Amino acid sequence: MSPLAQAPAIAPQPLPAAPLLQPGAAGQPAVAPKAPLSPLAQAPAIAPQPLPAAPLLQPGAAEPAAPAAAEAPRNTIVVSPAGPEPALNPLLTQAYAAFEANRLDEAKGLYHQLARAEPKNADALLGLAAIATLESSNDEASRFYLQILELEPRHALAQSGLIGILGRADPLAAESRLKQLIAREPSAFLYFTLGNLYADQSQWAAAQQAYFQAHHLEPANPDYAYNLAVGLEHVSQPRLALGFYRRALQLAAARGRSNFNLAQAQERISKLASQVE
Template sequence: MSLLIDAIRKAEAEKNESVPSQEAPGEEPGLELEAKPEAPVGIEEEDRAAAERMFAAKTLSTSHYRLWILGAIAALLFASGTGYWWYRTETQTAPQISAPAPLPAEPERASEVAAVEAPAPVEAPKPKPKPEPESTNRVEVRKKASKAIVNPLSISGYQAMNSRNLDVARKQYARLLSRDPQNREALLGLAAVAMQRGRIALAERYYRRMLEIDPEDPDAVAGLANLGNPADDESRMKSLIHNSPDSGALYFSLGNGYASESHWSDAEQAYFSALKAASDNPDYAFNLAVSLDHLGQKNLALRYYRKAVELSGRGFPGFDAETAKNRISELEQ
């Protein structure tokens, strides 16, 4: 500030030094302007001080103005920088805004939410206890029940047949049939008694009556086939065997059909299956021995002839035991 004041004072001094008049180039000599009276020294100093104050005021106002401008510029730069920083921050984090990661919840609150929203865990179904005694007991109960259901008349009739007492067997089966007209043991038992007595028509009637109750009863089908021409029922035998593969009677009837046509190889297989299903039947063993004898298998034939004779002491075998014994003697030579 002092430098400015010195410069003003110097300028005023130079101005005062240039006040003495000089002759104007075109003026006439002798003509001089009247000099202005000098202002008193006190007034000059007051004017100088007023000028200095005015200059200082102007300088101060100018500096304030500049400071205001600089402050505005600084504020504008700060706002621009802040805006740019915000824009960069937002553009860099823009992908996260569309799918923000969930804020970590407080442990206690998370447990509360889970307790409310999460469904209770479903327990795996406990394995059902094995029907250990139950299944076994059921089978045993059924076995016992089946034995209890079998009428004593049926048991006595079967025992009478094995004892070759046809009269007792027929009476027991007849009594059972009168109490239960659809009893399987009674119908098949009476048919067997009729066949042993040579009453073929009566046996056929019992078999057909059984087939009315159960059209696929293997024993009734086999017995009826043995009364006629077994070869005519070959296709039916095979169909029934497919449904009842453990029926010895069906295999026996099928073997008889093959034997009637001298198809000994097929007959041997059918008789073997029949004996496998009922190993205590003497007729199955005897017919198997005959088929093997026809096939020239003497050793095997001898084996089953002996088995047939051994089993012939029970019931009513369809062969003559003495004939079987004679054939055994011939094969042993």
């Protein structure tokens, strides 16, 4: 169960167009919001910086996904050899549960235990990379991603994780590689990473479009909704931004955690509401 849900291995269907970028409302300055971006990195006091990509959305980290058994396509007949299906290692389930409950020390210990028992378990390494990113240990996270790529050179999440960490060194190469990964296996996390890359370069129109795609593919993720709100503020769409800030808070409450500052999000809601409502 690899962190982050695996993206479909089929050609992406056209996603709905991102919200139209209408000119700012009368009297509204086209300036960037003062709220920081979602989890992942805190935004400067002047303008929110987008969340770094996820485990909780630190740059380049992928959030471990809950273990799930693969289902056969419906309306098809599947013939498989008799015998029990491979059992899911309980350590993986326990580690993920600890991660979800924000018990990172416990999760790290369980992922390490699993990695020692199964050195080629990419899910364990991906979980460790996610935790290392949350702890701002980018060198350690990079090491885990590289271990995964030694086992599976085409592992999209490990590749995008490294891009998220190293992208600032060569943003053009990082953008090109991310687009290749999206064309092959589109996923919310890849679009989110691309949005952060654009935001780092203040390309807010492109960042907003990428965040919209991430939110479209994973609408229950509060961090994606939050970064989309920040992007919309940067392109002078206060009314749309207000709706997504509210949505981000609703999703964070439903999930029980988020990577962005809830108080700052509420502050943005109050300020935008006073302007557009």
